[in-house]
Amino acid sequence: MIWRTVLRNEWRLLMADRALRIALGLFALLLVYALVNGVVWTRFLERTVEAVQAGNTERADAIESELIDIANGGEPISPFADPRSPYVLGGPSASHTAVLDPGPLTALAVGQSDLLPYYYDVHIYTNESSSFQQNGEVENPLNLMVGRFDLAFVVVHLLPLLVLALSFNVLSEEREQGTLALTLSQPVSVRGIVAAKLAFRLSLVAGMALAISLAGALATGGFASPGRVLLWCATVVAYTIFWFALAAWVNSLKRSSAWNATVLVGAWLVLVVVLPASINIAAGLLHPLPSRVQMITAQREASNEVVNQRSELLARYLEDHPEMAEGVVADEQPQMGALIWAATDAVNSRLEEVTGEHDARRAEQIALVRRYRFLSPALLAQEVLIDAAGTGDARFASFQSQAKAFVEEWRQFFVPPILAGEQLSASVIPHLPKFRLEEEKAGDATRRATVPLIVLGGLLVIVGAGAGAGLGRVRGAD
Amino acid sequence: MQIPESPNGRAPLLEARGLSKRYGSTQALDSLDLAIEPGEVYCLLGPNGAGKTTTINLFLGFAAPTAGRALIAGLDVSTHDRETKERIAYIPEQVMLYRNLSGLENLEYFTALGGKGSPGRERLAEILVEAGLERDAVDRRVSGYSKGMRQKIGIAISIAKEADALLLDEPTSGLDPKASNEFSGLIERLRKRDVAVLMATHDLFRAKETGTRVGIMRYGRLVTEMSTDEIGHADLERIYLEHMHD
Numbered sequence: 001m002i003w004r005t006v007l008r009n010e011w012r013l014l015m016a017d018r019a020l021r022i023a024l025g026l027f028a029l030l031l032v033y034a035l036v037n038g039v040v041w042t043r044f045l046e047r048t049v050e051a052v053q054a055g056n057t058e059r060a061d062a063i064e065s066e067l068i069d070i071a072n073g074g075e076p077i078s079p080f081a082d083p084r085s086p087y088v089l090g091g092p093s094a095s096h097t098a099v100l101d102p103g104p105l106t107a108l109a110v111g112q113s114d115l116l117p118y119y120y121d122v123h124i125y126t127n128e129s130s131s132f133q134q135n136g137e138v139e140n141p142l143n144l145m146v147g148r149f150d151l152a153f154v155v156v157h158l159l160p161l162l163v164l165a166l167s168f169n170v171l172s173e174e175r176e177q178g179t180l181a182l183t184l185s186q187p188v189s190v191r192g193i194v195a196a197k198l199a200f201r202l203s204l205v206a207g208m209a210l211a212i213s214l215a216g217a218l219a220t221g222g223f224a225s226p227g228r229v230l231l232w233c234a235t236v237v238a239y240t241i242f243w244f245a246l247a248a249w250v251n252s253l254k255r256s257s258a259w260n261a262t263v264l265v266g267a268w269l270v271l272v273v274v275l276p277a278s279i280n281i282a283a284g285l286l287h288p289l290p291s292r293v294q295m296i297t298a299q300r301e302a303s304n305e306v307v308n309q310r311s312e313l314l315a316r317y318l319e320d321h322p323e324m325a326e327g328v329v330a331d332e333q334p335q336m337g338a339l340i341w342a343a344t345d346a347v348n349s350r351l352e353e354v355t356g357e358h359d360a361r362r363a364e365q366i367a368l369v370r371r372y373r374f375l376s377p378a379l380l381a382q383e384v385l386i387d388a389a390g391t392g393d394a395r396f397a398s399f400q401s402q403a404k405a406f407v408e409e410w411r412q413f414f415v416p417p418i419l420a421g422e423q424l425s426a427s428v429i430p431h432l433p434k435f436r437l438e439e440e441k442a443g444d445a446t447r448r449a450t451v452p453l454i455v456l457g458g459l460l461v462i463v464g465a466g467a468g469a470g471l472g473r474v475r476g477a478d
Numbered sequence: 479m480q481i482p483e484s485p486n487g488r489a490p491l492l493e494a495r496g497l498s499k500r501y502g503s504t505q506a507l508d509s510l511d512l513a514i515e516p517g518e519v520y521c522l523l524g525p526n527g528a529g530k531t532t533t534i535n536l537f538l539g540f541a542a543p544t545a546g547r548a549l550i551a552g553l554d555v556s557t558h559d560r561e562t563k564e565r566i567a568y569i570p571e572q573v574m575l576y577r578n579l580s581g582l583e584n585l586e587y588f589t590a591l592g593g594k595g596s597p598g599r600e601r602l603a604e605i606l607v608e609a610g611l612e613r614d615a616v617d618r619r620v621s622g623y624s625k626g627m628r629q630k631i632g633i634a635i636s637i638a639k640e641a642d643a644l645l646l647d648e649p650t651s652g653l654d655p656k657a658s659n660e661f662s663g664l665i666e667r668l669r670k671r672d673v674a675v676l677m678a679t680h681d682l683f684r685a686k687e688t689g690t691r692v693g694i695m696r697y698g699r700l701v702t703e704m705s706t707d708e709i710g711h712a713d714l715e716r717i718y719l720e721h722m723h724d
Binding site for chain 2: 001002005006008009012013016017177178179181182183184185186187188475476
């Protein structure tokens, strides 16, 4: 009864307050703009993935028809790229691209999808340096913290500001305008009144955020993963409630509206801006990544060293087989392929050493950020939202791991015939390894979100308990 | 709980028993004993800091007594917050309402909070007119109301809520004589409906005109009380001033 009364009154107050209506309208526009941004990005990813997959088919078809043509007496299109040679068929010209489809809710949270590679060209020469080290540095905390203007950004960074604008004076205004005494002379509790008022405002803010989120999920097929949609919605609601609870707590301290506003904006600044940035800066300072320039230089040195050795080997080989220098004896090419592969393998081994340190440092940075994310509800919410969207580190790491496994599978397919000096025919095309991404299980994201959500819930309980206790002490005469 | 018997066999609507309140080293109210029956208008007179508002606040549950009890219809305010508030209405010195809402919308809200349900918009509009508000002001925003008009909303709340007791804290302070007179008329009408009224005021004239009994407070103590039938305006002023001298 009280709730219905307060909710109706709040609606009337909202309708009578033009500034409040404008603020809500602006927030709705921001949500729509963020969603449009996300949808545009998702469509771009979808088109890229589609083009990449079409490229796979086109390359396989072209190679197959060339092999059939050669089998029927034709000549290779290039004498240096005879597709019958396994080191050519397994090389870049016939590569297979391993691709990660956009996350189910990418339109809601771009997350890491604009930072981490979502497709890799897989061939026998694919190595750590050229394919798996893109965009690896965590050196700009602002980029990581702010990210793109998507729904996750609006929810994590801007939604709290709207919540605070709507609730910083939820009780203090009643006291300042004098309605609190009249209200509390009725058979109602302060807790009940404030809870009902905040519930109304929560329904407005969270309602808009959820409505736009669900519309985005609907428009981009996100409902194929209902668990992720549910996780997204639960996080948005929990995070929104946290900020309302914080506002209630500050209001329960019986200070002025101006004081409340100052404290709450300060809390936003610390929890949403300063802490996440500080944690990222600390990660960079405590576990600095090796300089990218140094790493690339080291990679080049390693590569050059091996390539020089390869040249020496090749030179020796060609001294023994001068006819190979003319490139006219086709049946000797397989031996050269074996030599090239052996040299490539040596380069890869050296590169793994060079990139190992980079990977280890980055893992330490991520571990540090994960360890201290509990200090900031914004970090917790962002982590869960991005993970729920399928654009978080975990899904990309899983994809990268599967892509690396696929590289090995590809090599295992081609290296034996290279070493054996075999030639391949069109009949091998249907049997070429194909990358099939094994998506995460339905509950994986939820399982990862359990701890952050429990912590967020814990923070909510602490703040809510503080608010409840404080409001219990408020009297009409205050 | 033992409910004390009043002369008519029922508990007084408003009763203070040894009611005391201390704020730090200040004794704001000291052992107040008071009983107000239905149809009685009890006016508390006294200078600032005498304990008038503290008494009202203790009946409202806005503050907890240091000692003694505040009872409404025999129920202790400290332990029966909801039940006691269902039976009372409160009009502060400044009836502050939601400025962006109309008088009718404010009345609807506070009446609904009263817990007895709303009698409907038409009836509430009639109550506002009954409380003295011009009909064309009923749907106007409160931001354009005078203090007297807002006080009438307060009276309308008590009528709509069908309150048994009315607590008034300096209700006529700042009102012009005409508005004060109208306000007294409204109180008189409530009195005739057997509403018990406790009014804290500085206005000796209004206390004599409106009240049935008058109590004079000083330093948190009720120093004397009398029936308004027994004295004239000049007597009340004289007695009041006598008690204000050390």
